[in-house]
Amino acid sequence: MNRHLSTFFIFTFGALGGLLFGFDTGIISGASPLIENSFQLDIAQTGFITSSVLIGSSVGALGVGPLADRFGRKRLLILAAILFLLGSSLSMVAVGFWSMVIARIILGFAVGSASALTPAYLAELAPAERRGSLGTLFQLMITLGILLAYVSNLGFLNHNLLGVRDWRWMLGSALIPAAMLLIGGLMLPESPRFLAEKGHTEEALSVLKMLRKNTADDPEKELADIEMVAHQPKGGVKELFTIARPAVIVAVGIMLLQQLVGINSVIYFLPQVFIKGFGFAEGSAIWISVGIGIVNFVVTVLATFIMDKFNRKTFLMFGSIVMAVSLGILAVLNFTVNIHAAAIPTMILIAIYIFGFAISWGPIAWVTIGEIFPLSVRGIGSSIGSAANWIGNFLVSQFFLVMLSYFHNNVGGPFAVFAVFAVLSMFFVHYLVPETRGKSLEEIEMELRHQAK
Numbered sequence: 001m002n003r004h005l006s007t008f009f010i011f012t013f014g015a016l017g018g019l020l021f022g023f024d025t026g027i028i029s030g031a032s033p034l035i036e037n038s039f040q041l042d043i044a045q046t047g048f049i050t051s052s053v054l055i056g057s058s059v060g061a062l063g064v065g066p067l068a069d070r071f072g073r074k075r076l077l078i079l080a081a082i083l084f085l086l087g088s089s090l091s092m093v094a095v096g097f098w099s100m101v102i103a104r105i106i107l108g109f110a111v112g113s114a115s116a117l118t119p120a121y122l123a124e125l126a127p128a129e130r131r132g133s134l135g136t137l138f139q140l141m142i143t144l145g146i147l148l149a150y151v152s153n154l155g156f157l158n159h160n161l162l163g164v165r166d167w168r169w170m171l172g173s174a175l176i177p178a179a180m181l182l183i184g185g186l187m188l189p190e191s192p193r194f195l196a197e198k199g200h201t202e203e204a205l206s207v208l209k210m211l212r213k214n215t216a217d218d219p220e221k222e223l224a225d226i227e228m229v230a231h232q233p234k235g236g237v238k239e240l241f242t243i244a245r246p247a248v249i250v251a252v253g254i255m256l257l258q259q260l261v262g263i264n265s266v267i268y269f270l271p272q273v274f275i276k277g278f279g280f281a282e283g284s285a286i287w288i289s290v291g292i293g294i295v296n297f298v299v300t301v302l303a304t305f306i307m308d309k310f311n312r313k314t315f316l317m318f319g320s321i322v323m324a325v326s327l328g329i330l331a332v333l334n335f336t337v338n339i340h341a342a343a344i345p346t347m348i349l350i351a352i353y354i355f356g357f358a359i360s361w362g363p364i365a366w367v368t369i370g371e372i373f374p375l376s377v378r379g380i381g382s383s384i385g386s387a388a389n390w391i392g393n394f395l396v397s398q399f400f401l402v403m404l405s406y407f408h409n410n411v412g413g414p415f416a417v418f419a420v421f422a423v424l425s426m427f428f429v430h431y432l433v434p435e436t437r438g439k440s441l442e443e444i445e446m447e448l449r450h451q452a453k
Contacts, residue, residue, distance in 0.1 A: 007211060013184030014122055015137040017077065017114025019177050020084050022145020023152075024053065024107050026293075027170055029268055030153025030286065034167040035100065045097055050268065051397055052101045056108015057115065058390040064113040065383025069376070072194050073121040076113060078185040083110035084178035092172035116386035120378050123370030124191040127217050128440040132307035135367035136300070143300045143358065145177070146267060147293040154286060193375055193441070196223060197230040225442045229375055239377050240384075243449055247372040250433055251385030257425045258365040259392025261323055262418030263357050265400040266292065266350060273404070273411050278343045288347060295351050299358035311437050312364050316429045319360025320422055326353040327419035334412030346411065361425070365389070371436050374445045 028050050036046045060083075068076045087107030094100040118138050126134040156169040192211070195204035201223070208219035240248055266273075270289040274280040280288070307315070330349045334342050373381030400414055407413025436444055 007214065009184075010125065010188060010211070011122065011134055011137055013181070013188055014077075014125065015118060015141045016177060016181040016184055017080060017118040018138040018141030019145040019148075020174065020181060021111050021114050022142035022147075023149045023174050023177060024084075024088075024111055024145075025264075026146035026149030026267065027152060027174060028053070028104075029270075029289065030150065030157065031167040031170045034165070034170075038165060038167065039096055039100070041097060047398070047401070049097070049100050049104060051394060052104040053108040053111060054390055054394040054397065056105035056110075057112035058108075058387050058394070060109035060112025061116040061386035061390055062112075062383050063109075064116050065380035068117055068120070068379035068383075072190050072198075073117055073124070073379075074185065074188055074190045076117050077121065077188070078182065080110050080113040080117065081178055081182035081185050083107070083113065084181060085175060086110075088172060088174040088178055092168050092175075112386065112390060115389065116379075116383040119366045119370030119386075120373075120382040121191055121370075123367070123441060124193040124378070125189075125211055127212065127215055128443075129438055130308055131371060131441075132312065132364075132367055132437060133304050135370055136304045136307050136363035138366050139358075139363035140297075140300045140304055143293070143297040143362070147290075147297045150286070150290045150293045154290065192223070193226055193230070193378075196226045197375055201227070222440075225440060226375075229442045229445050239374060240381065244374055244377055244381060246432075246434075246451060247374075247381060247448060248384060250372060251369045251381060252388040253428050253432060254361075254365045254368055255385045255389035256392040257421060257428060258361050259389060259396050260418070260421040261357065261361065261425060262327070262396060262400075262414065262421070263354075263362070264393050265396050265414065265418070266354065267296075268397055269400055269404075270350075274343075278339055278346070280343075292350060292354055295354050296358050296362075299355050300362060303359050303363050307363065307367070308437065311435050312368065313429055313433055313435050315360040316364055316433065317426060319356045319364075320426045320429060322356025322359075323353055323361075324419055324422035324426070326350075326356060327415045327422055331412040331416035331419055334410055334415070368433070368436070371441055371444060372434065372448075374448060375441070 032046050032050055035041070035049065041049070064076055064080075083106060087103055087110055090103035090106060091100060094103050119135060122135050122138060123131055152170055152173045156166045156173070159166055159169070161169060189207045189210065190203070192204040192207040195201075195207065204226070205219060205223050208222055212219050212222070270285070270292060274285040274288055326349045330346060330353070333345055333349070369382050369385035403414040403417065404411065434444075434447075439447075
C-alpha cells in the first residue's frame with residue numbers, strides 16, 4: 001500500500017464500483033433494441049438479457065459478504081474489477097442470445113459484489129462527521145455511470161467503427177472504468193476496521209493516520225474504540241438474527257423500498273414510456289433520458305455537499321413526500337388529461353420525482369447499509385441489504401412493462417402503484433429507521449447491543 005495516497009484518491013477510487021454499477025445497468029437501455037435486431041430476438045429474450053444482470057447481481061451481492069468478512073474488502077474489490085473486465089469483454093464479443101446472457105450474468109456478479117462491498121468499505125474509511133457525504137459518493141458514482149452510459153449510447157449510435165457494430169462499442173466502453181477500478185483496487189488500503197478485527201493493529205493504525213492526516217481526529221483514540229468493539233463477544237451469523245436483527249430489518253426494508261418507489265423503471269424504460277405512452281420519436285426519447293440522467297447526477301452532487309448537515313431521517317421523509325406527491329399528481333394527470341396535454345407536465349413531474357429520490361433515498365439507503373451493522377457481520381449484513389435491493393430492482397424491471405400494457409400504455413397506472421410505496425416509505429422511516437448522523441460506527445454498534453439486551 002502506498003502511504004502517500006491522497007484521501008481524495010482513496011474515496012474516489014473506493015467508490016468506482018458504483019460507476020461501473022451505474023454504467024452497466026444504464027448502457028443496456030440504448031444497446032438492447034440494437035442487440036434485439038442484430039440477433040433477431042423476441043421481446044421476452046430482450047427482456048431477459050436486460051434482467052439477467054440482476055440475477056447475477058443478487059447472487060454476487062449475497063455471496064461476497066461472508067468472503068469480505070473473511071478475506072477483507074480490498075481483495076474482493078480487486079476480484080469484482082476482474083469480473084467487470086471479463087463480463088464487459090464477453091458481452092462485447094457475444095455471438096447470440098445465450099453467450100450474451102452468460103456475459104451479463106458474469107457482469108451481474110461484479111455489479112452485485114461492488115454494490116455490497118463499496119458502501120461498507122467507504123463507511124469504514126470515513127470519519128464519523130463526514131460519513132454521510134463520503135458514503136454518498138457511491139450513489140454519485142452510480143448516477144455518473146448511468147449518465148456516461150447514456151452519453152456512450154448516443155456517441156456510438158449508428159457508428160460502426162472499424163466494421164464493428166455500434167452496440168458492441170457501447171458494451172465494450174465499460175472496459176475503461178473496469179481497468180481503472182482494478183488499478184485503483186491494487187493501490188487502495190485495506191479497511192482499518194477489518195485489519196483491527198484480524199489483529200493487525202500496527203497496519204490499522206498506519207491506515208488511520210493516512211486517512212485522518214488532514215483532520216482533527218485522533219487516530220489512536222479511534223483505533224482504541226475500534227478494538228474495544230472488535231473484541232466484543234462474537235456470535236457469527238447467529239449475531240445477525242440476535243443483536244443485529246433490527247439492522248437487518250432496516251437494511252432489507254430501506255433497500256426494497258428504494259426500488260419499489262420505481263426509480264429503475266424510469267432509468268431503464270424512460271425512452272419506452274415516451275415512445276409507447278406519448279408517441280415520441282426514438283431520438284427525442286433518448287434525449288429525454290439524458291436530461292433526466294443529468295438531473296439525477298446534479299441533485300446527487302448537491303446531496304453530497306449537504307448530506308451531513310441534516311438528520312438522515314429528515315432527508316428520507318422529505319424525499320418520500322416529494323416522490324409521493326409528484327407520482328400521485330402524475331397518475332391523476334395521465335388518467336384525466338389527453339396524452340398530448342400530459343406529455344410536458346409528465347416530463348416536469350418525473351424531474352421533480354427524480355429530485356426527491358436523488359436528494360434522499362438514492363444516497364441514504366446505501367449510506368445506511370454501510371453503517372448500521374456490527375463490525376463482525378458488516379460484510380454479510382451489507383450483502384443482505386444489497387441483495388434485497390437487487391430483488392426489488394428485478395421485480396420492478398420485470399413487471400413495469402407488464403403494468404404499462406395492463407393500463408393500455410397509460411403511465412398513470414404504474415406511477416400510481418409507485419406512489420403507494422412512496423407513502424408506505426414514510427411510515428417505515430418514522431417507525432423503524434434509527435438516526436445515525438454524526439455517530440461513529442462503534443457508537444452505532446454499542447447502541448444496537450444495548451437495545452438487544
